[in-house]
Amino acid sequence: MNTPLCQADDTKLKVELESLLDQAKYLVLEKFNKMPLNAILEKINTLYQDIDLNSTSKSITIYLSENIKSVVKSIWPVAHNTVQVSDKFDLRPLIPIITNFKEYHILVLSRQGVKLLYARNDQVINEVKDKTFPVLEGAAYFAPGFQPLDESSQHHLDEFLNNLDKALIELYNSTGLHYVIISTATNYDRFIKAARFKSIYCAYVPLSGDHTHHTLAASAWNALLLLQKQKKESRIELMKGLIKNGRAITAKREILNAARNGKGDLLVINKDAAFNGDEEGACCEMVWNVINKKGDVILADQNEMQSIGNMALKLKY
Incomplete structure (x- = not known):
């Protein structure tokens, strides 16, 4: 069942949920009328009070049996609001959750310095704070309009970017998490030019004037969704070609x-x-x-x- 975000009035959602639960009871009684049904019917009757329709999820999938009651919330919408009654659970609504779950780092280059955030999907979980991050002493390099004045200042900038890239490579080798870079176009170009392994920096998002962890994560996640969409399209075309050639x-x-x-x-x-x-x-x-x-x-x-x-x-x- 879809639970759209920013729902000003959840009355329609409540009516829809009640309708689906009534449908579930009818189908259970119709399909399994020769079996003991008290336990499963009781779960259906009391399920409504356990569902929070005011969450930040875009859909909920409910699995009910005599021994199981599981409510799965997801940021992924489902194709239809529907009820399925069978002797096996339909797990396809869980596939987007499993296959699209993404952990990554957000690298923010700004006039405040270098900040590194650990994120899952569209949420920042925490800021990375260790012996390397955040990096505050290099903030001047990312200030708007900064330009190296001479060979010495260019050398210091190159050295700073080199050391930052080294630290990020070391972290990537231990976590396997890619980076989404959020910065001005100038700062991104400087950094990515200095990077040894550009593939670990999977996406770039322009830095807006005012930003919070929430807006940074939303921007980074949208960039990753675009990459996922492009990857999906290319892999489907690949599959069509393989089928055509019998492979x-x-x-x-x-x-x-x-x-x-x-x-x-x-x-x-x-x-x-x-x-x-x-x-x-x-x-x-x-x-x-x-x-x-x-x-x-x-x-x-x-x-x-x-x-x-x-x-x-x-x-x-």
Whole structure:
């Protein structure tokens, strides 16, 4: 169920949730009327009081069974507000959470110096404060209009950027987290020119006049989402080409076996496909095995899946 942000009046959301819960009770009674249902019906009846519709999530996915009650909040919207009653859980709403979860660092170069923030998705978790960061003594280098006056000041600037890059490489080697740089265009150009391994600095965002941790994280996350969108589009086109040349597999049983054996490099799935209970279970197992063995999973809509089918797998070679 989608829970749009900035909802001035949550009355509509409450009505929608009540409607979905009523639908869930009806479907449970219809599908499993010959089984003991008191426990699951009681959970449905009391679930409403456990749901906070005023959170910062964009959707909620609820999993209920006799032994399970789990409410998963996500910053990713779902395709439709819907109820599914089956003997297996549909885990596809969790795939965007798993595959798009992102930890990274935000490197801020400003007149106040060098600040490093640790972020997850669209939120700053904390500022990195250690023997290196924040760097305050080099603030003058990032002041608006700064230009080296002579060879000596240029040497000091080069040395400062070199040492900063060294520290960031060392941190990257220990954490594996990429950097989003937020600065003026001039400062970004100077820094990236001095950087040894430019690939660890994955995105650049122009620095605005007034900024908070919240606005910095929002800007950095939007830049990463754009990169993810571009990557998704290119990988879907790659898959179409592989299928055309007979170099990808599309049969569900073959995909499942390859995923179990750790051979899945890229799995593309139609997020709108209608799977039965057994197919849903197999789909979730495929996703888990591919991700667990360091492959990529992409959820695509019906239009994007043209010429692919419901799923396809690129093998590791």
